[in-house]
Amino acid sequence: MGKLVSSTFFQKITLWMPGLISFLHYKREYLNADIKAGLSVAAVSLPVSIAYAELTGVGAIAGLYSTILPLIVYALFGSSKQLIVGPDTATCAVVAAVVFPLAADDPMLRWQLVVLLTIMIGIWCIIAGKFHLGALADLLSQPILIGLLNGISVTIIVDQLAKTFGFHYDYSYLIERVVYLPVKLYQSHLGTTFISFITLLILIAFKKYKPRYPAPLFAVVIMTLFSWLFNFEHFDIHIIGNITGDYIPLEAWVDFDKGLMRDLVVPSLNIAVICFVSMMITVRSFATKNNYETNADVEFKALGMANIAAGLSQGFVVSGTSSRTAVNDANGGKTQLVSIIAAALIGFVVLFLLSPLQYIPTSVLGVILIYSSISLINVQTILRFFKYDRDAFYLSLSTFIAVLLIGIIPGMALAVLLGIFLFLRRVFRPKDQLLGVDDDGRIHSLGKDVKPVSNTIIYRFNSPLTYFNIAYFKRRIISYIDESEQPVNYVIVDAIPCFTYKDVSVLSGINELVNALKVRNVVLILSGRRKTLKNWFKQMNISPDHNYIEFTYDLYFAVKLVQSREHMDNKNEDEDTD
Numbered sequence: 001m002g003k004l005v006s007s008t009f010f011q012k013i014t015l016w017m018p019g020l021i022s023f024l025h026y027k028r029e030y031l032n033a034d035i036k037a038g039l040s041v042a043a044v045s046l047p048v049s050i051a052y053a054e055l056t057g058v059g060a061i062a063g064l065y066s067t068i069l070p071l072i073v074y075a076l077f078g079s080s081k082q083l084i085v086g087p088d089t090a091t092c093a094v095v096a097a098v099v100f101p102l103a104a105d106d107p108m109l110r111w112q113l114v115v116l117l118t119i120m121i122g123i124w125c126i127i128a129g130k131f132h133l134g135a136l137a138d139l140l141s142q143p144i145l146i147g148l149l150n151g152i153s154v155t156i157i158v159d160q161l162a163k164t165f166g167f168h169y170d171y172s173y174l175i176e177r178v179v180y181l182p183v184k185l186y187q188s189h190l191g192t193t194f195i196s197f198i199t200l201l202i203l204i205a206f207k208k209y210k211p212r213y214p215a216p217l218f219a220v221v222i223m224t225l226f227s228w229l230f231n232f233e234h235f236d237i238h239i240i241g242n243i244t245g246d247y248i249p250l251e252a253w254v255d256f257d258k259g260l261m262r263d264l265v266v267p268s269l270n271i272a273v274i275c276f277v278s279m280m281i282t283v284r285s286f287a288t289k290n291n292y293e294t295n296a297d298v299e300f301k302a303l304g305m306a307n308i309a310a311g312l313s314q315g316f317v318v319s320g321t322s323s324r325t326a327v328n329d330a331n332g333g334k335t336q337l338v339s340i341i342a343a344a345l346i347g348f349v350v351l352f353l354l355s356p357l358q359y360i361p362t363s364v365l366g367v368i369l370i371y372s373s374i375s376l377i378n379v380q381t382i383l384r385f386f387k388y389d390r391d392a393f394y395l396s397l398s399t400f401i402a403v404l405l406i407g408i409i410p411g412m413a414l415a416v417l418l419g420i421f422l423f424l425r426r427v428f429r430p431k432d433q434l435l436g437v438d439d440d441g442r443i444h445s446l447g448k449d450v451k452p453v454s455n456t457i458i459y460r461f462n463s464p465l466t467y468f469n470i471a472y473f474k475r476r477i478i479s480y481i482d483e484s485e486q487p488v489n490y491v492i493v494d495a496i497p498c499f500t501y502k503d504v505s506v507l508s509g510i511n512e513l514v515n516a517l518k519v520r521n522v523v524l525i526l527s528g529r530r531k532t533l534k535n536w537f538k539q540m541n542i543s544p545d546h547n548y549i550e551f552t553y554d555l556y557f558a559v560k561l562v563q564s565r566e567h568m569d570n571k572n573e574d575e576d577t578d
Helices: 002-016 019-024 028-056 060-077 089-103 107-130 134-138 142-165 174-179 181-186 190-209 215-230 250-254 258-289 296-312 322-330 337-352 355-359 362-376 379-388 390-406 408-428 470-483 504-519 530-539 555-577
Strands: 432-437 443-445 456-461 490-494 523-527 549-552
Touching: 019 060, 028 060, 028 089, 028 142, 028 215, 028 322, 028 337, 028 362, 060 296, 060 337, 089 107, 089 142, 089 258, 089 362, 089 408, 107 250, 107 258, 107 296, 134 296, 142 174, 142 181, 142 190, 142 258, 142 362, 142 379, 142 390, 142 408, 174 181, 174 390, 190 215, 190 362, 215 355, 215 362, 258 296, 258 322, 258 408, 379 390, 390 408, 443 555, 456 470, 456 555, 470 490, 470 504, 490 555, 504 523, 523 555, 530 549, 549 555
Parallel strands: 456 490, 490 523, 523 549
Antiparallel strands: 432 443, 432 456
16 A cells, blocks of 8 residues: 555656656666766856846846756756756847836846746746646747747847947937947947957857857856956956855845836746747757657746746746757757756856856857857748748748837737737638549549539638638638539538537528528538537537538548439439430
8 A cells, every 4th residue: 555655656746847757767878978968068058147147137146046946947847858948048138128127227126027027937837837738839830939039139139239349329229229330339449349359259160160069168268268367357348247146135125116016927928938939949859859758738837947946046037948958969968967967067156166257258248149149040931931931921020020120028919919810810711722523533622633523512611610700601602603604503511621619600600501502502511520510500409401401421422422413313304305
């Protein structure tokens, strides 16, 4: 009995913490690869975490706090063996867009808002996972996501140019900054520009000659060493300055304006969706590459737990990071132990090596952010949309322009709204097809080698029938009958794609269609879902004239039925003539 209880308890624990299974059944031969990958992940995570702290508008220490506990928590709660969580470009830019207007120039209030926003995001993610809302991974379609990432990337690049060239913007809106950028570039600080140029050369050189090495780490180490040796501050080159391991003091929370939390509710929900969607793209791609399964609902909970851990440790929003996950995969990382090793190394730096970090030039971090943002720009996919799917192209382009013109948060909201409208338009007025039979008796769309069945229309409506498109469905069928050059005796409807759930408005609309066809002496044949459709009509107490509606198992059965009846009618006519 005791063993049974223990086994049941263990099963429940592993359902919540799938990572435990990897640790309990760890294969020793994985250890060397995991250690190597963990070192590489830590090497990449250190500089970019500090850079993302600058982007988010909080102290560098918050970037390190955002990396340690979330890595450990995800290693236990996530279903992906390779995903590395941490701050990423897109989410940090969105967080900054939310927090900066609320905090104005108060750095402590900004940090508090970032922490609360992060915890809220974590709570939303856990709730979504609890209610099995993993399907939200598909809410932001690829066109929206591509347009959003392109817009965010351009926003970050323009913003970080000020750090890399050593000037300050006079305007907060992107368009105004772009307009006055040539003037500002003319005012660039020569020393800062030179440091940025050297940093860029280091990143490019490592990518070309040593692509597996953590280029950002080497760039930061080299330029920090020069900063210490040559005292960059003496030349008016801005550096991070003293980094301490301080937390937000308790009195700051006591004095915090609780009303500001209302302004974080909707943005936190939006960011939670962005984090999850971008994370699932990475999770699925690496799971497919390495042939293992993941669970979207488990990932939602794991993302929530990681963000709550980030918030409670005074850090900011984390998500799945494609670049660091790629580093993990390229170095042969096999299990979640990689995240534990990387977290331990970053924790060691926080405890014992904070002092050297104060010499990091902010221009170096700006170059790293620009370099990372350029990799997010995806023009090729947008051009592919233009060639193969104009609706997707216009949606992606609209998202990109909206982010640039009205900002990240409202641009994202507008993009989702446009995506929903596009979907509704397709459902309201979907494409339809007339089908026929080829020489081998197979049913296809009408074409050169596919001919219509005599005196029959075979119709396919490419959308579920609902109360708001049933009238359009009826009009399309009647118009095809009235415009037909040949007499029509039968209309065969492919019922499988359009009858997906019971709707009284749809069934009543079918009854009205039967009455309209009765006037034209045309029989309606619904092919597919035969028993289901009969039951739906019976349950709704709707009884179309059985002489003008029939139900068959599939399209081929319906075609054979029509051809058989047409043959019999022709035979009877011949007999009457004789």
